[in-house]
Amino acid sequence: MKILWAITGAGHLLKESIKTLEKLSENNQITIVTSKAAKEVLKLYGYTKNIEEIIEKNKENQLITDKQQQYSYPLSGKLTHNKYDIIIISPTTANTTAKIVHAIADTLITNIAAQSGKGEIPLIVVPVDQKQGHITTTIPPYIDKEKCKKCTPCPAQRSCPTNAIIPPEINTIKCISCKKCKETCPYHAINTDKQIKLYIRQIDAQNTKKLETIENITTLYKVEDIPKEIKRILG
Numbered sequence: 042m043k044i045l046w047a048i049t050g051a052g053h054l055l056k057e058s059i060k061t062l063e064k065l066s067e068n069n070q071i072t073i074v075t076s077k078a079a080k081e082v083l084k085l086y087g088y089t090k091n092i093e094e095i096i097e098k099n100k101e102n103q104l105i106t107d108k109q110q111q112y113s114y115p116l117s118g119k120l121t122h123n124k125y126d127i128i129i130i131s132p133t134t135a136n137t138t139a140k141i142v143h144a145i146a147d148t149l150i151t152n153i154a155a156q157s158g159k160g161e162i163p164l165i166v167v168p169v170d171q172k173q174g175h176i177t178t179t180i181p182p183y184i185d186k187e188k189c190k191k192c193t194p195c196p197a198q199r200s201c202p203t204n205a206i207i208p209p210e211i212n213t214i215k216c217i218s219c220k221k222c223k224e225t226c227p228y229h230a231i232n233t234d235k236q237i238k239l240y241i242r243q244i245d246a247q248n249t250k251k252l253e254t255i256e257n258i259t260t261l262y263k264v265e266d267i268p269k270e271i272k273r274i275l276g
């Protein structure tokens with residue numbers, strides 16, 4: 042089966058998405074598409090290597106990034122014309138969900154969503170903002186300012202392979218989430234798996250509800266259900 046899996050810039054449900062994508066890549070041909078934000082967020086949560094490994098699994102697999110594209114996204118037409126059996130967007134940010142439900146197509150992934158209907162390729166979307174109210178989510182590595190003693194030299198800074206640490210801050214654009222800093226800080230000031238509570242706004246939950254009404258789109262609420270749903274749709 043040929044699967045196009047698009048990843049947007051959400052940290053929430055990212056771990057689950059990578060896990061399911063890895064499982065599907067064991068016996069399917071996969072094209073991964075990343076939004077500009079996804080490229081950064083994947084790095085921040087330490088999943089860039091997982092993506093590279095999936096691509097290397099099969100010579101037909103490929104990675105397409107929004108950054109490589111032009112403003113009119115001609116590639117989205119090509120991608121959605123008889124080339125794939127199914128298209129998946131997971132995780133889907135509040136931003137991309139809002140754009141899809143309002144028929145806005147100004148990124149590679151929102152263009153693929155718009156074009157999938159025209160090419161009659163089924164589209165599964167897993168939105169991250171599902172229900173109004175609180176959720177718990179993991180944030181990328183950060184330095185606990187109360188624990189940081191601003192050592193000179195800073196062992197965590199010295200251990201960082203990408204020069205991302207300028208105590209007491211981590212440059213999130215440079216950080217690759219390798220967690221070497223956590224092992225070297227003598228004051229345990231680096232936190233790499235902190236969970237925080239976030240509030241899902243009513244407008245974002247409403248947009249998710251609207252997704253269910255759009256033709257050609259199947260809205261799923263659990264990433265783990267994707268393989269079962271693919272079987273149900275394609276038979």
Ligand SMILES: Cc1cc2nc3c(=O)[nH]c(=O)nc-3n(C[C@H](O)[C@H](O)[C@H](O)COP(=O)(O)O)c2cc1C
Pocket residue numbers: 048049050051052053076077078079082085133134135136137148169181
């Ligand atoms: C570390 C990090 C985690 C993020 N997690 C989420 C998230 O879980 N859900 C969300 O809607 N946006 C999240 N964002 C914000 C999006 O990346 C941002 O809105 C971006 O513009 C989305 O673009 P895209 O929809 O084209 O991928 C996160 C940003 C960062 C830096």
